[in-house]
Amino acid sequence: MVVRMGDPTPIVTALDRAGYRLTEPRRSLASLIADQAGHFTAAELVDAARRRHLGVGRATVFRTLDVLEDLGAVERLDLPSGEHAYVGCEPAHHHHVVCSNCGRASEIADVGLRPILREVARQTGYRVDDHRLELFGLCPACLAARPRPTSITA
Amino acid sequence: MVVRMGDPTPIVTALDRAGYRLTEPRRSLASLIADQAGHFTAAELVDAARRRHLGVGRATVFRTLDVLEDLGAVERLDLPSGEHAYVGCEPAHHHHVVCSNCGRASEIADVGLRPILREVARQTGYRVDDHRLELFGLCPACLAARPRPTSITA
DNA sequence: GGCGAAATGAGACTCTGTCTCATCTGTGCT
């Protein structure tokens, strides 16, 4: 296990900077997550780890995802289906558009939600502390692949 | 069971109009839901039903919530904790501000999200079909109750 | 190299949600 082709993933770096130990399981998971094209569930990570015989336990996957979510290295999505999924991401407040076909997710920087939040606060009297905005649709690739929704269908 | 003090909840009405049978369990649940101040989970409904000896099974609670969600008579929230909760609501697209202290939820009519969605679509190339916006904070009552967050705390 | 604290894996456990299937009950029809 000497050949560690020197590329600490951003996740590993984040863990390190936050003072977490860089253990083998965490490195493995970081690398697995880096490989994910779209969003992924905890269960999928567990499977992926088992398939590659990485010897990472289920509990560790959950624990690591929790840590990573705290660090903002990963964000938890609530899919319309009710499932919880994750996407790797940069640690800054932002939102995602999630492709409902392939699961790929793109980050959106600032969508100018601020004024809306302020307006809501004014209307309702709530102090709005936190929010979650999730967008679902089709990514450019899936849009292109799909023959275009003519109204032929009945 | 003659004394049904004539107030079919909006939920019962919605069920009826959609062609669902107005069964005893559904009426019970409709009334329980109407009593909920804030959001509630499926488990809470199950408990409430059992405590009142309404004889409504767990499966029925879940099934009914599904139906009601379809009808838009109830909306499912994904709380930051990861729990799934529901709030009764009017059947029209809208969003909620949820009080993270007492769980009460207020509907927000139209927050002018449209232009934002369009902008995101332009930026990312996605076709945005669906979205979910959830706001969390403190409701006016809880704000008033809390002594005000002076910076005394360390 | 050795130490202590942090992290881990195994597996029990809890909780949510789904499913099946035998039974029951609204509803429309007569």
Next chain:
DNA sequence: AGCACAGATGAGACAGAGTCTCATTTCGCC
């Protein structure tokens, strides 16, 4: 009012997600 039948129900088995405990391992520091 009575009937028939599809739709709805409850009980409980089941599947999966996530948590917890605890004995053992491992990382990071000295």
